Amino acid sequence: MLKINDLHASVEDKEILKGINLEVNAGEVHAIMGPNGSGKSTLASVIAGKEEFEVTKGNVVLDGEDLEDDAPEDRAHKGVFLSFQYPVEIPGVSVTNFMKTAINESRKAKGLEDMPANQMLKLIREKAEMLEIDRKFLSRSLNEGFSGGEKKRNEIFQMAMLEPKLAILDETDSGLDIDALRIVANGVNKLKSKDNAVIVITHYQRLLEYIVPDFVHVLHNGKIVKSGGKELALELEAKGYDWIKQEATV
Amino acid sequence: MDLKDKLVSSFMAFENNVDVEHPVHDVRTEAMKNFETKGFPSKKEEAWKYTSLKGLQKIDFSIFPKQDNALAYKDVKKYFIHDIDTYKIVFIDGIYSSNLSETTHDGVDICLMSSALTKPMYKQIIDVYFNKVASKDESLTTLNTAFSREGAYIYIPKNKMPKKPVEIVHFATGNEAALMLQPRNLIIVEENAELQVIERHQSLTSNEVLTNAVTEIFAAKSAIVDYYKVQNDASTASLIDNTYINQKDKSFVNVHTFSFGGKLTRNNLNFYQNGEYMDSTMKGVTILGDKQHVDHHTLVHHIEPNCESHQDYKGIYGENSTGVFNGKIIVDKIAQKTNAFQQNNNILISDKATINTKPQLEIFADDVKCSHGCTIGQLDEDAMFYLQSRGIPEKEARALLMYAFANNILESVRIPELKMRINKLIANKLGVNLGFDL
Numbered sequence: 116m117l118k119i120n121d122l123h124a125s126v127e128d129k130e131i132l133k134g135i136n137l138e139v140n141a142g143e144v145h146a147i148m149g150p151n152g153s154g155k156s157t158l159a160s161v162i163a164g165k166e167e168f169e170v171t172k173g174n175v176v177l178d179g180e181d182l183e184d185d186a187p188e189d190r191a192h193k194g195v196f197l198s199f200q201y202p203v204e205i206p207g208v209s210v211t212n213f214m215k216t217a218i219n220e221s222r223k224a225k226g227l228e229d230m231p232a233n234q235m236l237k238l239i240r241e242k243a244e245m246l247e248i249d250r251k252f253l254s255r256s257l258n259e260g261f262s263g264g265e266k267k268r269n270e271i272f273q274m275a276m277l278e279p280k281l282a283i284l285d286e287t288d289s290g291l292d293i294d295a296l297r298i299v300a301n302g303v304n305k306l307k308s309k310d311n312a313v314i315v316i317t318h319y320q321r322l323l324e325y326i327v328p329d330f331v332h333v334l335h336n337g338k339i340v341k342s343g344g345k346e347l348a349l350e351l352e353a354k355g356y357d358w359i360k361q362e363a364t365v
Numbered sequence: 366m367d368l369k370d371k372l373v374s375s376f377m378a379f380e381n382n383v384d385v386e387h388p389v390h391d392v393r394t395e396a397m398k399n400f401e402t403k404g405f406p407s408k409k410e411e412a413w414k415y416t417s418l419k420g421l422q423k424i425d426f427s428i429f430p431k432q433d434n435a436l437a438y439k440d441v442k443k444y445f446i447h448d449i450d451t452y453k454i455v456f457i458d459g460i461y462s463s464n465l466s467e468t469t470h471d472g473v474d475i476c477l478m479s480s481a482l483t484k485p486m487y488k489q490i491i492d493v494y495f496n497k498v499a500s501k502d503e504s505l506t507t508l509n510t511a512f513s514r515e516g517a518y519i520y521i522p523k524n525k526m527p528k529k530p531v532e533i534v535h536f537a538t539g540n541e542a543a544l545m546l547q548p549r550n551l552i553i554v555e556e557n558a559e560l561q562v563i564e565r566h567q568s569l570t571s572n573e574v575l576t577n578a579v580t581e582i583f584a585a586k587s588a589i590v591d592y593y594k595v596q597n598d599a600s601t602a603s604l605i606d607n608t609y610i611n612q613k614d615k616s617f618v619n620v621h622t623f624s625f626g627g628k629l630t631r632n633n634l635n636f637y638q639n640g641e642y643m644d645s646t647m648k649g650v651t652i653l654g655d656k657q658h659v660d661h662h663t664l665v666h667h668i669e670p671n672c673e674s675h676q677d678y679k680g681i682y683g684e685n686s687t688g689v690f691n692g693k694i695i696v697d698k699i700a701q702k703t704n705a706f707q708q709n710n711n712i713l714i715s716d717k718a719t720i721n722t723k724p725q726l727e728i729f730a731d732d733v734k735c736s737h738g739c740t741i742g743q744l745d746e747d748a749m750f751y752l753q754s755r756g757i758p759e760k761e762a763r764a765l766l767m768y769a770f771a772n773n774i775l776e777s778v779r780i781p782e783l784k785m786r787i788n789k790l791i792a793n794k795l796g797v798n799l800g801f802d803l
């Protein structure tokens with residue numbers, strides 16, 4: 116489904132991604148771990164099409180199509196979803212109105228009519244319930260004054276609404292309390308199918324106990340320096356990153 | 366002949382049509398003298414540095430409309446808040462339209478300045494209030510005073526509140542190639558009384574219009590006044606709005622100014638706080654494109670202790686538009702415990718658009734809280750990416766962010782239908798369908 120080939124990306128002439136190769140197939144869960152500043156969020160942003168980052172070499176291919184010329188919204192319409200490490204506050208736009216706009220714009224791009232209002236409401240209610248989000252929350256301004264955990268839960272609510280083909284969850288677990296983590300992880304698991312894929316970026320093994328990865332990759336200094344099965348995450352939890360950094364420099 | 370000369374020489378003709386024996390005429394004559402000496406302000410004056418009236422003075426404006434013109438309600442309905450019932454004081458080319466208006470004397474007076482200035486029953490009130498807060502010195506205000514004859518007159522007695530909001534609407538029909546209008550409004554809200562006003566100037570053709578308006582508002586003890594100015598005029602219509610507000614103890618006066626169009630708009634909004642424990646609020650949303658120009662000059666004079674003022678103006682400037690915000694706050698020496706807030710935030714969405722923003726604080730008391738801030742920026746790129754990554758195209762994302770930027774100003778609009786209308790005007794102005802009901 117997703118194929119990343121020798122991807123290099125820079126910001127302001129500083130190279131951050133230095134040759135990433137990654138293949139994600141439908142039905143798979145991949146975890147990306149790695150020290151702070153290693154380029155995980157950058158990779159997620161580049162896949163989602165953030166223009167601030169310049170791809171200097173290599174490419175990102177989704178279902179055989181190079182995404183190079185696609186704006187972020189085009190990628191979203193093709194099924195890419197990024198749950199932000201730091202969701203942005205948008206005062207003045209309610210969660211509900213935001214979701215309506217997002218859903219209907221995606222439908223428009225596919226040549227579909229707007230979703231009828233009652234159907235939209237029903238969908239919003241259903242997904243909010245699944246993530247145990249209070250109805251009052253939905254009329255609040257998007258992310259404005261939300262607690263860290265509320266923001267993350269809201270990201271997964273949006274994911275549930277948009278039903279992406281490829282979901283990238285950037286540290287969705289950070290800021291969630293233990294119960295919220297379970298609720299959010301269950302939500303993600305419910306959305307999983309043989310036709311979609313998830314990339315989970317995390318620092319902690321705990322999330323991976325709920326969302327069990329098929330592959331774990333370690334990003335260090337802009338490169339994937341190690342890949343393995345889910346046991347690699349356990350090993351990292353026990354040993355930290357030093358041994359990998361050393362291996363990588365050898 | 367330039368405009369000043371024309372105005373000065375027209376004054377005699379004007380005198381043939383008003384009662385020169387009435388004491389108000391002494392006020393007019395005095396005002397005319399001031400204008401004759403001062404003339405139109407030029408860019409050399411600090412307060413007019415960024416707004417030039419030169420071009421307007423070259424236009425051969427008619428000072429008095431030749432004939433009256435009728436309009437059918439259905440043709441101008443959209444300029445009213447027609448989804449609710451309102452009192453209406455409507456003028457067509459400066460002449461009162463009884464057809465389009467709905468005035469009242471039922472417990473409150475919502476009627477015409479021309480009556481108030483001529484009928485004996487209003488004389489006492491005119492003596493006490495007319496031209497008492499308006500400047501006797503500022504040239505454009507005195508120009509209006511000299512020609513003051515028609516406009517809206519509203520008197521709300523103690524403890525009263527009209528059943529519905531009042532709309533003051535001025536239409537220009539293009540009957541004249543170029544028309545100058547000088548409406549004069551007097552609004553008195555007595556103790557513990559309440560009033561909501563929506564004011565609009567609307568030119569219906571592409572003929573030039575220049576409006577030089579003066580509104581005096583007196584809010585007595587514990588009065589509440591909400592005043593909304595909707596400025597979305599044609600690209601050949603200019604407006605100089607001079608509003609003077611005198612407030613007494615515990616009163617609340619809120620003025621919202623929505624500036625979405627017109628050729629040149631100058632808002633001189635002046636608050637005088639003559640009492641304690643009151644609140645003056647000024648809010649504005651300005652969204653401009655093309656070559657439009659809007660200049661907001663606000664003044665709050667804190668004369669006594671324990672009062673608040675709040676100013677919050679937001680501007681979005683596109684294409685070749687230009688904006689000015691100049692917010693002056695004076696806190697007198699005895700006005701301790703004053704809280705004065707001022708905020709002016711702007712977004713420039715074109716390289717060619719400009720904004721000049723300047724706070725002007727003159728604080729003579731020591732125990733005051735004063736804060737002011739102004740920002741000029743572009744749209745937040747991270748927010749843009751966030752919205753786009755959810756499938757919202759760039760253009761709509763931009764609109765949504767601009768809408769969100771301006772939106773908090775609307776929270777304090779207390780007429781829901783007006784709020785909805787302004788929301789739609791904003792969406793229109795930004796040129797997008799936001800995909801949900803505003």
Ligand SMILES: Nc1ncnc2c1ncn2[C@@H]1O[C@H](COP(=O)(O)OP(=O)(O)OP(=O)(O)O)[C@@H](O)[C@H]1O
Binds near residue numbers: 127149150152153158
């Ligand atoms: N816009 C930018 N301008 C300059 N440097 C940037 C920018 N964005 C990211 N970087 C730098 O790129 C590097 C990688 O950042 P990135 O956010 O991708 O790290 P990360 O792996 O997600 O870290 P964390 O685990 O802390 O979230 C960091 O050194 C960061 O400072």
Ligand SMILES: [Mg+2]
Binds near residue numbers: 286
């Ligand atoms: Mg990160």
